[in-house]
Amino acid sequence: xxxxxxxxxxxxxxxxxxxxxxxxxxxxxxxxxxxxxxxxxxxxxxxxxxxxxxxxxxxxxxxxxxxxxxxxxxxxxxxxxxxxxxxxxxxxxxxxxxxxxxxxxxxxxxxxxxxxxxxxxxxxxxxxxxxxxxxxxxxxxxxxxxxxxxxxxxxxxxxxxxxxxxxxxxxxxxxxxxxxxxxxxxxxxxxxxxxxxxxxxxxxxxxxxxxxxxxxxxxxxxxxxxxxxxxxxxxxxxxxxxxxxxxxxxxxxxxxxxxxxxxxxxxxxxxxxxxxxxxxxxxxxxxxxxx
Ligand code: S3P
Numbered sequence: 001x002x003x004x005x006x007x008x009x010x011x012x013x014x015x016x017x018x019x020x021x022x023x024x025x026x027x028x029x030x031x032x033x034x035x036x037x038x039x040x041x042x043x044x045x046x047x048x049x050x051x052x053x054x055x056x057x058x059x060x061x062x063x064x065x066x067x068x069x070x071x072x073x074x075x076x077x078x079x080x081x082x083x084x085x086x087x088x089x090x091x092x093x094x095x096x097x098x099x100x101x102x103x104x105x106x107x108x109x110x111x112x113x114x115x116x117x118x119x120x121x122x123x124x125x126x127x128x129x130x131x132x133x134x135x136x137x138x139x140x141x142x143x144x145x146x147x148x149x150x151x152x153x154x155x156x157x158x159x160x161x162x163x164x165x166x167x168x169x170x171x172x173x174x175x176x177x178x179x180x181x182x183x184x185x186x187x188x189x190x191x192x193x194x195x196x197x198x199x200x201x202x203x204x205x206x207x208x209x210x211x212x213x214x215x216x217x218x219x220x221x222x223x224x225x226x227x228x229x230x231x232x233x234x235x236x237x238x239x240x241x242x243x244x245x246x247x248x249x250x251x252x253x254x255x256x257x258x259x260x261x262x263x264x265x266x267x268x269x270x271x272x273x274x275x276x277x278x279x280x281x282x283x284x285x286x287x288x289x290x291x
Contacts (some may be wrong), residue, residue, distance in 0.1 A: 011238060058109075059116060066117040076121070076285055077146060082110050115148035118194065122147065122288060125195045125217030131255050132239050133232040134224040135272055137282065140198040142281045153198045157185040166200075166282040170240035179206060186212050202241075202262035213265075218291060220284055221266030226252040228273050267291060 067077055068272070089106050090099055096226060126143065128136040135152065144151035155166055158181045162169060170177050182200055186209050193216055203209045214217060230248050237243050242251060268287040272280055 007170045052204075055109075059113070060112045062116050063120055066120045070121060070289060073289070076117070076289070077282075085110065111148050118147040119151050121151045122149070122194055124193055125189070125197050125213075126284070126288065127213045127217040127219045128196065128198045128222060129219055129262060130201065130222035130272075131224055131229055131258065131262075132242070132251075133229040133236075134201070134222040135232075135277065136198040136201075136222060138277045139222060139284070142197050142277045143284060146281055146285070147196075149194055149196050151196045151198070152189065152192070154182060154185045154189075154203065155200045157188065158182060158200075161185070163240075165240065167240050167243070175240075182206075183209055183212075190215065192216065202258075204258060204265050210265045214267075218288060219265050220268045220270060220287070222270055222272050222280070223262070223263045224272050226255050231253065238284055286291050 007148065066076075068074070086103065086106055089102060093099055093102060126149070128140050130136055140151050140153070143149065158169070158178070159165055161184075162170070163183065166178070170180065179202070181207060182203060186203070187197075189195075189289065197213070197217065199209075199213070203213075210219070210253065226248060229251055233242065233246070233251075240255065268291060270280055270283050270287065275283075
């Protein structure tokens, strides 16, 4: 029922048709039905034309908002604004029957608007580097939702292309072969833009990888302490470099050796200890806008 108590479907759209109706005397029933369908489709075509005009205006306004927020250094993400938009558009409905469809449509529109905003603000890749257990995957996933940007993990590219797990590659072919596959995976991303790329912890070992990643991306180093890595990775045997010797000494040693490489590669450095993924993602967005 509508808000005024009327059923949305109680009148036919055909009644609204503007073309002169030909009587059944001169037209057989089939042809008349076809005319009716054509008429309703004309109404839909007219709605689409208006919708496209309005959507174009809306998308342009989204770009203006993005530019304005960037210029005045205003917060980029305000979830409460999205909730307000959903509430407002629902209150504009004449026919209550469509509130579910409108909500679905608007959820999509809001996602597309966010994606457009990110394309404007971050026309480069956001590359996450950092030691094993620094939170690249969880932070990357969070950023991907927050910014509606695509997310790619270099380890996933390697396992998909080879059909083997990282552990299997290490034990069958050794680390050198894995590092070559890692560089190949990074090379395959050269045409990517506006994508979140999470890299394996050892990506900084080869300066060529860092150069390639910098070509089209800003590098974010997720800094983490050995203690935090130890806590996060205890009981996880998916890291071949630590699998047979998971000790504080071992991981501290690898981390210490790599620190200057991470430091050198990172355009933005985020201290992750004691922070949750939402806090880290927010810091990354702010850091990138200031960069
Ligand atoms: C490695 C880190 C791993 C994976 C491989 C080697 C490293 O990725 O690429 O086990 O050398 O630090 P994560 O950092 O995602 O665990």
